[in-house]
Amino acid sequence: xxxxxxxxDAPLDPAGMLALVEAQQRTVDRTMLAPVPWLYGIWxxxxxxxxxxxxxxxxxxxxxxxxxxxxxxxxxxxxxALSIVASAVLGSRINRGVRGGSDFPGLVYGVSWxxxxxxxxxxxxxxxxxxxxxxxLSVYFPSAYGLMAGTLYLAGAALFSSRSxxxxxxxxxxxxxxxxxxxxxGNNLVMAVAGGGTFLVAAVVAxxxxxxxx
Amino acid sequence: MTDGLDPVIHAAARLRITATLATIPVGDRISFxxxxxxxxxxxxxxxxxxxxxxxxxxxxxxxxxxxxxxITYLELSTAGRRAFEDxxxxxxxxxxxxx
Numbered sequence: 334x335x336x337x338x339x340x341x342d343a344p345l346d347p348a349g350m351l352a353l354v355e356a357q358q359r360t361v362d363r364t365m366l367a368p369v370p371w372l373y374g375i376w377x378x379x380x381x382x383x384x385x386x387x388x389x390x391x392x393x394x395x396x397x398x399x400x401x402x403x404x405x406x407x408x409x410x411x412x413x414a415l416s417i418v419a420s421a422v423l424g425s426r427i428n429r430g431v432r433g434g435s436d437f438p439g440l441v442y443g444v445s446w447x448x449x450x451x452x453x454x455x456x457x458x459x460x461x462x463x464x465x466x467x468x469x470l471s472v473y474f475p476s477a478y479g480l481m482a483g484t485l486y487l488a489g490a491a492l493f494s495s496r497s498x499x500x501x502x503x504x505x506x507x508x509x510x511x512x513x514x515x516x517x518x519g520n521n522l523v524m525a526v527a528g529g530g531t532f533l534v535a536a537v538v539a540x541x542x543x544x545x546x547x
Numbered sequence: 548m549t550d551g552l553d554p555v556i557h558a559a560a561r562l563r564i565t566a567t568l569a570t571i572p573v574g575d576r577i578s579f580x581x582x583x584x585x586x587x588x589x590x591x592x593x594x595x596x597x598x599x600x601x602x603x604x605x606x607x608x609x610x611x612x613x614x615x616x617x618i619t620y621l622e623l624s625t626a627g628r629r630a631f632e633d634x635x636x637x638x639x640x641x642x643x644x645x646x
Contacts, residue, residue: 344557347641353559354566354635361570361585430581432620434574 359546368423370540373501375423377532379416383409384475384525391471391518413478417446438492445485453477472513475524479509497535504531553634555603560588561596565631568606568623576609576620597621605630 344350389395390405400408421443428439457474465473486502489495508527512520556565567585571577583593600606605627609620623631 343559344552344562345559347638350557350559350562351635351638351642353562354638357563357566357586358570361567364585430578430584431571431575432578433572433576433622435572 363543363546365427366539366543368426370536370543372420372423373532373536373539375416375419377529377534377536379412379529380532381525381529383412384521384529387471387475388518388521388525391468391521394518394521420446442485442489442492445488449481449485450478453481468517472517472520475521476509476512479505479512479524479528483507483509497539501531501535552637553630555599555605556630556634558596560592561600562634564588564593564596564600565605565623565627565634568621569628569631571622573628576607576622579619579621582621600627603627603630 345353385395386400386405386408389398389400390402424443428435457470457477460473461470483502483504483506486498486505490499490502505528508523508531512523512527515523556562563586564582567582568577579590579593583590586593588596597606597608601608603626604624607622607624609622611618611620
């Protein structure tokens with residue numbers, strides 16, 4: 334054993350040993366949770382930019398410039414798809430190297446996002462088939478998507494005992510349920526600023542908390 | 548003098564290992580490389596201390612393969628988790644008694 338290892342092995346006084354436990358567990362938390370501000374930041378940016386583009390695609394929307402509807406729709410879908418890929422990559426880093434009882438709940442939670450997205454999209458497509466007006470659909474889709482995200486954040490809060498996910502889930506549900514009352518296309522602006530803003534604030538709060546554990 | 552503190556984990560390196568394993572939920576295991584990364588210890592040093600914890604039956608070891616690569620997973624046993632909790636409780640009562 335080297336001198337360094339012998340030193341590492343030596344016990345400290347009780348306060349020192351307790352401090353060692355706490356410092357090590359903080360290091361674990363900080364390392365495991367390091368991707369969280371990035372996750373919130375990516376979603377916040379996708380919502381802010383995506384919904385602002387949708388808002389800019391309609392008469393009575395963005396007063397400064399217009400974006401063609403098809404381009405806004407494609408850009409929104411691309412931003413969400415990119416965020417899903419980024420979340421999958423970053424999310425898998427959080428629990429990297431850990432296997433066992435949490436595998437199944439984690440897998441179900443991860444798959445829920447894509448399954449629920451398809452289901453909510455299906456209802457929207459069904460409304461379109463039944464003659465729903467495009468303006469009405471542009472009220473449905475943002476809120477349906479937001480309700481799905483908010484509900485899954487509540488599921489995440491329960492699954493991972495995460496208070497921050499609980500707060501985000503409740504705010505996103507409130508924003509999504511309230512956005513239609515802003516009228517179309519203002520509902521998209523509400524989703525962009527209040528919804529995207531919530532994620533961006535959460536990103537900053539998560540980053541500050543991580544830093545404060547150093 | 549160890550004041551009734553468990554000598555298996557009353558050593559800085561093994562206490563850090565035990566504290567890290569205690570953060571992994573019951574029923575989950577952590578791979579050796581990830582544990583090494585969280586502890587910033589050399590593989591040899593970590594192995595040495597893990598063997599002592601394994602000998603005391605505080606740590607369970609599962610050897611498996613990911614493709615052709617062998618991977619070792621580690622977890623705190625029920626006895627290990629209890630020993631860690633008893634150890635930190637004892638520390639706190641020692642500190643409470645002296646303050």
